[in-house]
Structure formats: C-alpha cells, structure tokens
Amino acid sequence: MPLMLLACCVLATSASQSRVLVLMDEPSLAETHSRFLGGLRAQGHDLDVQPIDAASLRLVRWGDWIYDKLVILGGRKGLGGALDVALVLQFFDAGHDVILALDPAAGPELRELASELGVDVDAAEARVLDHSAYDGALAATAHDVVHADVSVGLNRHVFPAGIHGPVLFSGAGLSVSPESSTAFVALNAGPTAYGGEPGKAVTVARLAGRGVGLVALIQARNNARAAVTASLDLLSDAFFSAQAISPEGKSLGSSANEAAVDALARWALSQRGVLIVRSVSHRVVGGEVEPERYRVKDEVEFSVRIDRLTDGEVAPYAAEDVQVELTMLDPHVRATLTHDGAGTFSARVTAPDAYGVFKWVLSYRRRGLTGLELSRTVPIRPFAHDEYERFIFQAYPYYGSIFSLMAAFLATGAAFLYTK
Amino acid sequence: MALLFLHIQSVLSVSDIHLTVEDGEGVVLASHTILRGATLEDALTLEKGCSLKASFKPVLGSQSTMFLPQQAFLRVDSPSGTATVAVAARPSKAGDALIATAGHSALAAQLAPGPTRLSLVLGDASLPLGLEAVLGTLVLGQPAPGRGYKAPVLGPLPEIQHRHRQPERRANPLAPLTALGGVLALGAAFLLALPARLGANLKGFPAGGRAGLAALGFHAALAATLGTLALFWLRLTLLQTLPALGALGLVVNGTGRALAATRAPAAGGRKKAE
Numbered sequence: 046m047p048l049m050l051l052a053c054c055v056l057a058t059s060a061s062q063s064r065v066l067v068l069m070d071e072p073s074l075a076e077t078h079s080r081f082l083g084g085l086r087a088q089g090h091d092l093d094v095q096p097i098d099a100a101s102l103r104l105v106r107w108g109d110w111i112y113d114k115l116v117i118l119g120g121r122k123g124l125g126g127a128l129d130v131a132l133v134l135q136f137f138d139a140g141h142d143v144i145l146a147l148d149p150a151a152g153p154e155l156r157e158l159a160s161e162l163g164v165d166v167d168a169a170e171a172r173v174l175d176h177s178a179y180d181g182a183l184a185a186t187a188h189d190v191v192h193a194d195v196s197v198g199l200n201r202h203v204f205p206a207g208i209h210g211p212v213l214f215s216g217a218g219l220s221v222s223p224e225s226s227t228a229f230v231a232l233n234a235g236p237t238a239y240g241g242e243p244g245k246a247v248t249v250a251r252l253a254g255r256g257v258g259l260v261a262l263i264q265a266r267n268n269a270r271a272a273v274t275a276s277l278d279l280l281s282d283a284f285f286s287a288q289a290i291s292p293e294g295k296s297l298g299s300s301a302n303e304a305a306v307d308a309l310a311r312w313a314l315s316q317r318g319v320l321i322v323r324s325v326s327h328r329v330v331g332g333e334v335e336p337e338r339y340r341v342k343d344e345v346e347f348s349v350r351i352d353r354l355t356d357g358e359v360a361p362y363a364a365e366d367v368q369v370e371l372t373m374l375d376p377h378v379r380a381t382l383t384h385d386g387a388g389t390f391s392a393r394v395t396a397p398d399a400y401g402v403f404k405w406v407l408s409y410r411r412r413g414l415t416g417l418e419l420s421r422t423v424p425i426r427p428f429a430h431d432e433y434e435r436f437i438f439q440a441y442p443y444y445g446s447i448f449s450l451m452a453a454f455l456a457t458g459a460a461f462l463y464t465k
Numbered sequence: 466m467a468l469l470f471l472h473i474q475s476v477l478s479v480s481d482i483h484l485t486v487e488d489g490e491g492v493v494l495a496s497h498t499i500l501r502g503a504t505l506e507d508a509l510t511l512e513k514g515c516s517l518k519a520s521f522k523p524v525l526g527s528q529s530t531m532f533l534p535q536q537a538f539l540r541v542d543s544p545s546g547t548a549t550v551a552v553a554a555r556p557s558k559a560g561d562a563l564i565a566t567a568g569h570s571a572l573a574a575q576l577a578p579g580p581t582r583l584s585l586v587l588g589d590a591s592l593p594l595g596l597e598a599v600l601g602t603l604v605l606g607q608p609a610p611g612r613g614y615k616a617p618v619l620g621p622l623p624e625i626q627h628r629h630r631q632p633e634r635r636a637n638p639l640a641p642l643t644a645l646g647g648v649l650a651l652g653a654a655f656l657l658a659l660p661a662r663l664g665a666n667l668k669g670f671p672a673g674g675r676a677g678l679a680a681l682g683f684h685a686a687l688a689a690t691l692g693t694l695a696l697f698w699l700r701l702t703l704l705q706t707l708p709a710l711g712a713l714g715l716v717v718n719g720t721g722r723a724l725a726a727t728r729a730p731a732a733g734g735r736k737k738a739e
Contacts, residue, residue, distance in 0.1 A: 175588075176589060176590065176594065236597070246534070379622060379625040463669035464669060
C-alpha cells in the first residue's frame with residue numbers, strides 16, 4: 046500500500062535533555078540577567094554559557110549538532126569561533142530553536158541574523174519612544190522606557206494565561222512584514238509609541254503605534270522557532286524586579302517582565318504550542334481501513350489524532366478549524382474535521398467522480414502553533430464494468446424484442462417442420 | 466461615526482486642524498476644519514490616487530507661537546487597532562504650521578479598504594505627557610489591482626464540495642412502457658397468427674420412437690441454447706457460457722441429424738411421386 050506520510054510535527058522533547066548554548070556579549074550579563082538564565086534552567090534546559098566571540102565556539106562536531114537550542118544575548122561583538130550567520134541559519138533550518146536578544150547598538154552581523162529570520166531591527170541609534178506611555182521612574186526625561194501594550198492582540202498560544210501587569214521595554218523597535226506567514230509580533234508597543242532617536246524630532250515615521258514590535262516570534266515551516274528582541278533590558282533582573290510607574294507618577298504595580306519573558310522563552314524553546322500527530326487513518330465507510338484504492342463516489346472517512354504539548358503536559362487538541370483536502374493537482378474536496386473532544390478529528394466525504402491518484406492533504410498552520418503537513422496517497426478508480434446500472438428501464442422494449450424474437454424463432458421452426 | 470475625542474491631560478494642544486483631500490493633480494476634492502476639541506461629523510473618504518493633507522499648529526499651554534514637538538504624527542489605524550500607518554508632519558514653508566500628507570497607496574498597502582480611525586499624536590521628551598487626538602473616520606477606497614494589503618492566510622479556507630456529475634436524463638417511463646407493450650403485442654400477434662391465419666400446426670410432430678425423441682431433443686436443445694445466451698446476458702461469464710454452448714451445440718447437431726434422417730424418406734417419397 047503506497048504510503049506517503051509527511052509528518053512535519055515536532056515531537057515532544059524531554060526538557061531536561063535539551064542542551065542550550067548561551068552566548069553573551071559581556072560576562073557581566075550572566076549576573077545582570079541571572080533570573081532569565083535561572084528561568085531557563087528551571088524549565089529543564091542544560092545551559093552552556095560562553096562569550097559570544099570565544100574562539101572555541103562550535104555548534105557542530107563531526108556532522109552532529111552539539112547543542113539543541115541557541116540563546117544569544119548580543120551586542121556590538123560579532124560571532125566568534127566557528128559560528129557565523131550562515132551556520133546559525135543552518136542550525137535553525139535543521140529544526141533547532143533560537144532566541145536572539147540584541148542590544149539596540151548591536152553590530153551588523155547580529156542584525157543580519159535577525160533579518161534572515163524575517164525580522165527587521167530599527168536603526169542603531171533609534172529607540173522605542175512613547176511620550177504618553179513611558180515609565181515615570183526609569184525614563185522621566187528621555188521617555189525611552191515604555192510600557193508594552195498588553196491589552197489586545199496577545200497570542201493565546203504564546204501567553205495562555207495572558208499578561209497581568211505592565212511590561213517594561215527599553216530598546217529598538219522591530220518590524221515584521223504583515224504578509225509574513227512565519228514571523229509575527231508577539232509584543233507590541235502602545236498606540237502612541239514610535240521609533241526614533243531620543244531628543245531628536247522625527248521627520249519620517251518608520252515605525253509607529255502598534256506597528257512597533259518589541260518581541261517578534263518566528264515559526265518556520267520546519268517547525269523550528271525563534272524569538273527576536275532588540276532589548277537586553279527586557280530580560281534583565283532590573284526590569285524583572287522594577288515597579289512600574291505611569292507618566293503621571295501613579296504606581297502600576299510590579300512589572301510583569303519575568304512572566305512575559307518566561308512565556309516567550311517557553312514558546313520559543315518549543316515547550317508550548319506544539320502539536321503532535323499520533324495517528325492518521327482513512328477508510329471506506331462500511332469497508333476496509335486504508336484500502337489500496339477507493340472507487341468513485343465511495344463514502345470515505347479521514348481521521349487523525351492530534352495532541353498538544355504545553356509545558357511538559359500532553360493533552361488532546363481541540364479546534365474547529367482543522368481541514369483536510371482530497372487533492373489531485375487541485376483540491377477536489379475540502380472539509381472541516383470535527384473532533385470528539387479526545388483529540389480525534391474526522392471527516393466524511395464522498396469520493397469525487399474523477400479517477401486518478403489523489404492525496405489526502407492536511408495542512409494546518411496557525412500563529413503560535415507548530416505546523417502540520419500530512420498527506421496520504423490513495424488512488425480512485427472508476428466504476429468496473431459490472432458496477433454500472435444493470436438494467437435500464439428505458440431499454441425494456443429492446444429486452445422484450447429479443448425474447449419475443451427467440452420465441453418466434455422456436456415457433457416458426459416447429460411450424461415449418463411439422464405443419465401438415 | 467461619532468467617536469470620542471480622547472485628550473490626555475497635556476500642556477500640548479493644537480489649533481484648528483485643517484483636513485483636505487486632493488487628487489493626483491493637487492485639485493482639492495474635500496476640505497474640513499476641525500475646531501479645537503471636536504471631531505469630524507462625517508467620515509472622510511480617500512479614494513485611489515488621492516492624498517490626505519492635515520495642517521495644524523501645536524502650541525504649548527496658552528502661548529500662541531508654534532511649538533515644534535519631537536513627535537507629530539498623523540496616524541491611521543485599522544478598526545481593530547492591530548495595523549497602523551503613521552505619517553510624520555513637517556513644518557510648512559511659511560513655518561506657521563505643521564503639515565502631514567498621507568497618500569492613498571501608502572495607506573492601502575498596509576490597511577484593508579474601508580473605515581479607519583484618523584488620529585493626531587504629538588509628544589516631546591521635554592513635556593510630561595503627549596497628546597493623542599482622534600479626529601474621526603477615514604474611509605479608504607479600493608486600491609489598484611494587485612497593490613492592496615494582503616494578509617497571510619493562516620486560517621481555515623472555504624470548504625469545497627465536489628459537484629458530482631448529474632445522471633443522464635432519461636426518457637419519460639411512459640414511452641418505453643408503450644414501446645414494450647407494442648413489441649410484446651406484435652410478438653403475441655405473430656404467435657397467434659401462425660396457426661390462425663397461416664394454418665401452422667404440429668400434426669407432423671413425430672408421435673414417438675426415435676423420431677420423436679430426436680425432435681424433442683432438437684427443439685429442447687435449441688431452446689436451451691437461447692436460454693444459455695439469456696443466462697450469459699444476466700449472470701454467467703464467457704468462460705462459463707462457451708462450454709455450455711459447445712455441449713448444447715453437439716446435442717443440436719446430433720438430434721438435428723437424427724431428425725433430418727427420419728424426415729428424409731418422406732421427402733424422398735414425395736419427390737418420386739412428383
């Protein structure tokens with residue numbers, strides 16, 4: 046039975062087994078960002094902290110990847126050792142996750158890496174400024190520590206519990222093409238924010254309002270994930286423990302940076318929002334399971350079992366928008382699968398009355414979830430000669446004429462031979 | 466659409482705001498003046514090829530001289546607020562106002578056609594608070610083909626139901642029934658006419674003995690041959706039918722010869738008599 050199962054889902058990896066290479070622009074970042082690194086360890090990752098420009102840096106040895114994930118806290122220094130942008134992209138293309146946190150004044154190499162991931166970082170001298178939603182304690186004069194907009198547009202797969210509290214940000218803005226199907230902005234600036242040089246008037250509004258991205262996430266077609274931000278302060282201990290103050294001087298409570306960064310890191314390192322396909326099957330209703338071929342107009346059923354991984358727990362996935370297509374060059378049938386609440390999605394369709402080599406194709410891509418690309422090949426044959434309508438009412442005169450001819454032949458023969 | 470005028474407490478304010486819509490050749494198609502603290506009563510429409518120009522004068526407190534803030538944007542937001550296009554305002558040639566010009570093509574590249582929210586955003590690092598003023602509704606016209614905003618399709622697609630071929634139209638059942646009746650009637654009429662009109666009879670059927678057996682066998686085998694053909698049409702395969710036909714053919718041949726032999730002397734006697 047010709048089986049062509051193309052499952053591009055990411056299987057759950059035991060968090061305790063993943064080796065993470067953490068590259069730091071300055072050794073002091075290990076102290077100023079200790080809570081961020083502690084959070085990664087608490088998620089079960091085994092961290093290997095190295096200077097970003099170390100001569101001994103390697104990602105691959107004898108054709109095998111040494112690490113599972115990569116975290117870069119980058120600044121002006123470029124990648125050292127055997128690392129360069131091309132190798133990091135190869136690492137990403139091989140299905141490994143990357144977190145890229147840049148200092149706003151980061152060098153061209155790291156900016157190029159961000160750009161290759163689909164995220165454009167604002168100019169080196171630009172910062173995210175907001176004269177109406179800045180932090181009254183940390184940015185009273187420059188207005189360059191802003192409060193992120195957490196009121197609308199948070200992806201529920203990245204932030205399942207939402208964000209309860211202000212998120213402080215100081216750095217450069219990001220832009221992602223609105224037409225991108227892989228990259229999206231997970232955390233935006235407020236409607237009055239913009240990207241500009243502190244203290245200088247803006248003559249061209251490159252980034253403005255909710256178009257200013259603070260954290261961008263990438264879900265690649267091979268289900269590798271990346272997170273990009275142009276702020277090291279977002280992940281710093283100082284911002285984790287800061288008390289947010291409004292421009293009017295009113296206390297807004299503790300910052301929610303730690304919770305937000307934890308959620309972003311969990312998503313970026315494939316610990317939540319991961320879909321797992323357990324089984325795929327198709328059958329003729331009332332007939333055998335996964336037959337060699339269907340017949341035209343057969344009633345057929347496709348079913349798939351999908352689970353979802355969230356923070357180490359696997360649960361049945363439930364959604365109303367999973368679709369399957371029966372395709373031969375173009376989709377002949379597209380049906381929405383219904384689920385039974387236990388993760389099994391199924392749909393019944395009538396095989397089209399066109400014969401050839403068809404494929405069941407399930408292509409499911411949603412923001413914040415890993416993509417599913419499954420296909421099963423199943424030929425559809427036409428009716429056999431004995432499967433058509435046997436007797437046609439309109440042909441009864443012909444049937445009658447043949448039998449009456451037979452009777453007349455016998456009678457005529459007998460009459461001819463025996464008439465006296 | 467009536468929208469609230471959102472005015473964050475700020476020392477910044479603006480004079481009356483003048484909005485004009487111009488076509489590609491600079492001809493003014495529409496002109497509105499928004500008084501301090503007001504919004505547009507009716508939605509403003511911006512069609513393909515046109516541009517929107519906003520002219521205003523920011524002032525500080527009760528001063529009359531123009532203040533140049535670091536941020537002076539004309540902002541257009543989608544209804545959901547998820548997409549934004551902003552245009553920075555620049556000082557006019559006379560230096561007495563700030564002018565922001567937004568072209569339809571630049572807006573349509575990032576915003577879907579339809580109603581959008583038009584706002585003015587001002588701010589400066591030297592001031593404690595900026596100013597955000599909603600001006601009203603701007604309706605974006607359809608963009609040129611192939612140039613509009615295209616959101617990625619990351620949602621369910623329209624369902625496709627295969628349209629099966631319709632069965633061929635058949636004749637009204639009355640016609641074949643009538644034809645069948647005619648055919649059967651003709652057959653019956655022929656069978657009745659044979660004895661009635663043509664004088665056919667079976668008086669010459671052999672009474673018994675070898676001739677009788679041969680005659681019975683011959684006609685039975687003929688009937689069986691026709692029956693086998695009918696069975697082949699209904700149920701049998703060729704491989705099942707051919708041997709049966711072969712066997713029946715042998716019977717027809719044998720019994721036919723025997724029957725012909727029994728009738729030959731009578732035929733020879735008639736010839737001699739002639």
